[in-house]
Amino acid sequence: MQWFVRKGIFFKPSSYVGWGLLVLTVGYCVYAFIEVDRHSHSVSNTLINWFFRVILIGLFYSLIGYFTSEKE
Amino acid sequence: MENLDDFEKKLQNLKKPDLMTEHQMYLKLPLLNARKSAAIGWWLVALPCFMLACVIMKEIFKADYHVIDAFFDTLSTFDRAHGWWFSPLLFLIFPLLAAAMNLLALLNVMYDQARKGVIITIKLRFRNLLLIFIGLGVALIIGFYVIIENSVEKSMQRLEELQRIEKTK
Numbered sequence: 001m002q003w004f005v006r007k008g009i010f011f012k013p014s015s016y017v018g019w020g021l022l023v024l025t026v027g028y029c030v031y032a033f034i035e036v037d038r039h040s041h042s043v044s045n046t047l048i049n050w051f052f053r054v055i056l057i058g059l060f061y062s063l064i065g066y067f068t069s070e071k072e
Numbered sequence: 073m074e075n076l077d078d079f080e081k082k083l084q085n086l087k088k089p090d091l092m093t094e095h096q097m098y099l100k101l102p103l104l105n106a107r108k109s110a111a112i113g114w115w116l117v118a119l120p121c122f123m124l125a126c127v128i129m130k131e132i133f134k135a136d137y138h139v140i141d142a143f144f145d146t147l148s149t150f151d152r153a154h155g156w157w158f159s160p161l162l163f164l165i166f167p168l169l170a171a172a173m174n175l176l177a178l179l180n181v182m183y184d185q186a187r188k189g190v191i192i193t194i195k196l197r198f199r200n201l202l203l204i205f206i207g208l209g210v211a212l213i214i215g216f217y218v219i220i221e222n223s224v225e226k227s228m229q230r231l232e233e234l235q236r237i238e239k240t241k
Contacts, residue, residue: 009111048142052119052150059115059166066112072105 004065011065109177113203116170120210171207174200
């Protein structure tokens, strides 16, 4: 199961499943921004809430990448 | 002819090489890949480090930025939404996991048959060592903070109880 290739601290997709996961992750980030922006009352509030969610989803994406990337 | 006989004798008397190579005698234990562990380690310590930076700015430098308050509001919102396990997982388990993964990537355990002992070596890789220190440091600081906060809260409750008892007397 080799879905990703490590590039620095990021995991680049190398298969259709990997690209699908990346699209889902980016889609969730966009959705999170819209959702956070709807409820927040300032720019910094929006950004910090969004940043928090992006790091969390990035962490889970990287965990999947860690276990499904090729051996080095 | 004599020379040839001598040569044959010499060849026959040669000792056979021992096929046991050195690497068969020890157990190598770098369980995880060092570069991949470093990559995932940065993700695991990112949020705890950000939180510590916010706490330091707020408590030590007395910075009154809206960003810091917004971050703590976000944390409390997540705590209320996900339950008690969310903060310990994020700020204690994840940094410890990062430290453990990087430590396992650097450790090499060898069993020395001749001396009947275990030799532990640590590879010197700057990124992994830094992540071990950051992960352990963050977990220790937050762990101590939680213990101290808890003990202060308990002592305050005891003090209040004592004051109530004194008032009733």
